[in-house]
Amino acid sequence: MRAHPLRLQPGQDLRDALEETTRQLGSQAAFVVQGIGSLGVAQLRFAGIAQPTELRADLEILTLAGSIAPDGAHLHISVSDAAGRLYGGHVARGCIVRTTAEILLALLPDHAFSRETDPQTGFMELRIRARDA
Template sequence: MGLRYYESQATGVVVAQLEAGDLLLECIRDLVKEADIHTGVLMTGIGSLSKARIHTVSTNVNPVEELYLDIDGPLEVTHFMGLIANYEPHIHISMCTPEMKFYGGHLEEGCQILTLSEITLLRVPDLKLHRRPMPERSPYHYRMLDTQK
C-alpha cells in the first residue's frame, strides 16, 4: 500500500498508482495535498474495487434527495473523472460487476481498491477555483469561483 506518483514538469500531468487495500477517495485527497494541486482536472481513472460507496440523485425536483449505495465487489472501474477546487476533489465514477451490472455516481469515502488504480491529473496553476455552497438551491448545489479574478 502507499501513494506513488510522477509529474511531468513540462505539462503539469500527474500520474499516480494506488494499490490493493488503498481507499480511493482518501488517497486522491492525500495525493492532491502532497502534490500541492489547488486546482486541477482528474482526467482518467481506472482499476478495480473490492467494495464501493457512491451517491446519486433520487428525485427529479430541487431540492434533490440523494440515494447512497454500498456495493460489494469485485467491481471493474470503467472510468472516473472530476475536478479539484481548493484542494478538494469532486469525482464521479462508473463501474460494473462481473455480471455487467453498471453503477455510477458521486464517489464517496470507503471505496477499497482490489488490485490497483491508475490515475492521471492535470494541474491548472493559473486558476484558483473554489466552490461556494448555494443552500437556497439545494444542499448539493454550488457555484464555481476563480478567486484570482
C-alpha cells in the same frame, strides 16, 4: 496544465488518496481526466439520493472523472460487476481499491478551486478563480 499520472495501491480509499495527493502536490485546482482499475468496495451516491449505497464485489472501474479543490472533490465513477452490470454515481469515501487504480490528474497551477453553496442549486458547487502569482 501539468499532467500527473498516479497508481493507487490495494486497500487505499480512492477519494481520500486523490485529495491527499493533490494536497501533497500543492495543487489548488485539479481535474481527474480518467481512471481505470478495480474496487472491492464502492460507496456510490446515486442521483437524487442523499446517502451512498455500498457495493461489495469485484468491481472494474470503467470511468472516473471529476474536480478536486482543497476543500473537497466532486468525482463521478462507473463500475461494472462480474455479471457485467453497470453502476454509476458520485464517489463517496469508502471506495476501496482492490488491485490497482491508474489515474491521470491534470493540475492547473494558474487556478484555485473552492466549493461554495450555490443559491440557485442549494449545493456546494465549484468556484473557479485565477490563482494569485
